Amino acid sequence: MAETQEQKKQSKVPILPWMRSPVDVTLFEQSPLALLPCLDPRLMEALQDMGFSSLFPVQVAVWQETIGPGAFERDLCVNSPTGSGKTLAYALPIVQALSTRAVKCLRALVVLPTRDLALQHLVSVSMVKEVFSAIAPAVGLSVGLAVGQSSIADEISELIKRPKLEAGICYDPEDFSPGLQSSVDILVATPGRLMDHINSTKGFTLEHLCYLVVDETDRLLREAYQSWLPTVLQMTRYDEGFFPRAPTFLPLSLGSLKTIRRSGVERGFKGKPYPRLVKMILSATLTQDPSKLAQLDLHHPLFLTTGKTRYQFPEKLESFKLVRNGYAFLSIILVRLDVFRELLKARSRFILNICETKDKPLYLVALLQKLEGEKCIVFTSSVESTHRLCTLLNFFDDLPFKIKEYSGLQRQSVRSKALKGFREGEIQVLVSSDAMTRGMDVEGVKNVINYDMPAYIKTYIHRAGRTARAGQAGRCFTLLRKEEVKHFKKLLQKADDNSCPVYEMPSSSVESMHSIYTSALEKLKETVETEASQKRKVGFKYLRAANPMLQPMFQLGVSHRVGTMAQNLDKTQKKREIENLHVEQLYYTNIPIVVQDNYGTNTTLSPCIVMP
Numbered sequence: 001m002a003e004t005q006e007q008k009k010q011s012k013v014p015i016l017p018w019m020r021s022p023v024d025v026t027l028f029e030q031s032p033l034a035l036l037p038c039l040d041p042r043l044m045e046a047l048q049d050m051g052f053s054s055l056f057p058v059q060v061a062v063w064q065e066t067i068g069p070g071a072f073e074r075d076l077c078v079n080s081p082t083g084s085g086k087t088l089a090y091a092l093p094i095v096q097a098l099s100t101r102a103v104k105c106l107r108a109l110v111v112l113p114t115r116d117l118a119l120q121h122l123v124s125v126s127m128v129k130e131v132f133s134a135i136a137p138a139v140g141l142s143v144g145l146a147v148g149q150s151s152i153a154d155e156i157s158e159l160i161k162r163p164k165l166e167a168g169i170c171y172d173p174e175d176f177s178p179g180l181q182s183s184v185d186i187l188v189a190t191p192g193r194l195m196d197h198i199n200s201t202k203g204f205t206l207e208h209l210c211y212l213v214v215d216e217t218d219r220l221l222r223e224a225y226q227s228w229l230p231t232v233l234q235m236t237r238y239d240e241g242f243f244p245r246a247p248t249f250l251p252l253s254l255g256s257l258k259t260i261r262r263s264g265v266e267r268g269f270k271g272k273p274y275p276r277l278v279k280m281i282l283s284a285t286l287t288q289d290p291s292k293l294a295q296l297d298l299h300h301p302l303f304l305t306t307g308k309t310r311y312q313f314p315e316k317l318e319s320f321k322l323v324r325n326g327y328a329f330l331s332i333i334l335v336r337l338d339v340f341r342e343l344l345k346a347r348s349r350f351i352l353n354i355c356e357t358k359d360k361p362l363y364l365v366a367l368l369q370k371l372e373g374e375k376c377i378v379f380t381s382s383v384e385s386t387h388r389l390c391t392l393l394n395f396f397d398d399l400p401f402k403i404k405e406y407s408g409l410q411r412q413s414v415r416s417k418a419l420k421g422f423r424e425g426e427i428q429v430l431v432s433s434d435a436m437t438r439g440m441d442v443e444g445v446k447n448v449i450n451y452d453m454p455a456y457i458k459t460y461i462h463r464a465g466r467t468a469r470a471g472q473a474g475r476c477f478t479l480l481r482k483e484e485v486k487h488f489k490k491l492l493q494k495a496d497d498n499s500c501p502v503y504e505m506p507s508s509s510v511e512s513m514h515s516i517y518t519s520a521l522e523k524l525k526e527t528v529e530t531e532a533s534q535k536r537k538v539g540f541k542y543l544r545a546a547n548p549m550l551q552p553m554f555q556l557g558v559s560h561r562v563g564t565m566a567q568n569l570d571k572t573q574k575k576r577e578i579e580n581l582h583v584e585q586l587y588y589t590n591i592p593i594v595v596q597d598n599y600g601t602n603t604t605l606s607p608c609i610v611m612p
């Protein structure tokens with residue numbers, strides 16, 4: 001078969017030698033649980049309780065290299081499409097391997113990206129924890145979570161067994177108590193919280209760690225977070241000689257922590273005096289960049305991938321594009337001319353943005369109607385447009401499906417409720433920003449709609465991957481403006497995919513909605529104005545709460561509120577992703593307010609709205 005353009009391009013990109021001869025996951029068959037060699041019967045039962053009767057190909061391939069003949073001898077790099085079952089692929093062998101452990105201590109660490117703090121990562125990280133929690137107790141193992149969902153004090157009491165002392169933070173690294181033990185065998189963590197525990201939690205140690213999983217590696221390697229990766233690697237590195245190697249780069253606060261791994265053969269690495277930390281890295285869009293992969297210090301890595309191209313879509317995913325029809329567009333413009341003139345006069349950037357979206361909302365509504373209430377996720381490019389679009393859609397009267405928004409602008413409780421409703425089928429359409437693109441697993445999502453075209457192929461892959469999961473069929477629609485068509489074509493070529501036909505949407509299906517659209521736009525305009533004035537008030541309210549008396553509370557990790565606060569205060573600051581800050585300290589001065597993030601960067605919040 002002739003090489004495609006993308007394959008030719010890829011062959012010119014320098015890749016690491018071990019990546020040139022991968023194990024092809026497509027050559028593996030789905031395997032019934034009963035035929036899986038060495039599977040612990042207790043785990044088989046747990047899997048059956050989850051409703052799983054067989055393992056997917058990627059899970060079989062990883063099993064072969066871990067519990068099977070591969071015997072964990074090599075580090076694994078897995079590139080497998082969204083929804084192919086990567087989580088269980090690493091969870092099952094780790095749990096099986098640890099099932100014979102005699103003493104409880106932290107032996108497996110799974111690190112996932114932070115993403116929008118307090119938003120998506122909590123969902124996807126919790127999902128990873130759910131998978132472990134569904135199988136680990138069957139063999140007497142326990143699983144913990146360190147993601148900043150609860151206060152650090154609560155987290156510590158979950159993770160560390162303290163015979164006499166109550167939960168608390170160790171501010172003095174010298175004050176190391178040997179009586180403390182890990183309550184968990186497996187920890188699922190995000191880098192920020194992991195570093196908090198490494199730096200401050202008495203009794204938290206990685207010295208027994210046997211397995212390190214870096215899920216969604218490409219994304220995680222972008223998260224430096226106080227050098228979490230080199231720190232973890234350093235803390236788990238055993239000394240080849242007899243004398244402990246002094247840590248060379250660790251921060252002072254880590255000085256008292258043990259960085260030399262215990263020797264032993266407990267993990268059964270034949271012929272090796274010291275246990276090697278086994279690493280597994282996984283993604284649907286795994287990086288091939290040698291410099292990035294070098295950070296992981298992989299041991300004799302084995303590359304497992306699906307198919308020939310770097311980016312693969314799920315087998316049963318169909319992609320379509322919706323391109324604006326010239327006549328329909330013109331007629332809509334004519335009908336809405338008055339509204340647009342009005343809107344253009346307005347100064348609010350929200351309203352100007354509405355103008356830019358032109359007829360897309362109408363096409364979206366027509367498409368949703370055609371999909372007849374099937375579960376859909378509609379992706380937009382920002383939290384603001386998520387909110388506006390969802391508000392607008394809800395002004396279309398009599399739509400026969402329920403639409404909710406899912407974004408970082410909402411309170412956590414509201415978001416959780418929306419997601420629960422969506423999972424349970426009470427809500428059929430979820431409008432979301434890219435917060436939901438990675439890792440999110442909601443059963444029965446039949447369609448993904450890119451209301452705004454994704455800028456990168458990786459974003460497209462992860463968005464589209466919310467459907468067609470676990471071997472199910474799914475469709476991905478992308479709404480395109482004329483000027484976007486070329487860029488979109490190029491984008492798909494990166495995944496070597498030219499099969500994205502135009503989805504026919506007759507102009508008649510949108511024409512009948514003109515008047516209702518006009519009135520919905522008017523209502524949206526009013527809502528946006530009302531919300532803008534409310535937001536100013538909210539700014540005052542939050543700042544009043546930022547009283548110096550509350551500082552200890554923030555230091556104990558009640559930090560999301562500060563993030564939310566910042567988000568509500570200043571739109572330009574938001575661009576710098578203030579909502580993602582994990583705030584360590586909050587200083588209150590009259591003017592201005594400064595928050596400090598995990599990188600040690602101070603960010604000044606707009607002083608003009610500070611209440612004395």
Ligand SMILES: Nc1ncnc2c1ncn2[C@@H]1O[C@H](COP(=O)(O)OP(=O)(O)OP(=O)(O)O)[C@@H](O)[C@H]1O
Binds near residue numbers: 054085
């Ligand atoms: N052996 C199995 N049998 C049936 N369903 C499975 C099996 N393994 C995983 N699943 C289901 O497949 C879905 C996708 O799994 P998972 O979330 O692990 O995929 P993934 O490859 O990590 O996807 P992403 O890259 O999008 O995070 C989940 O709903 C999971 O419950």
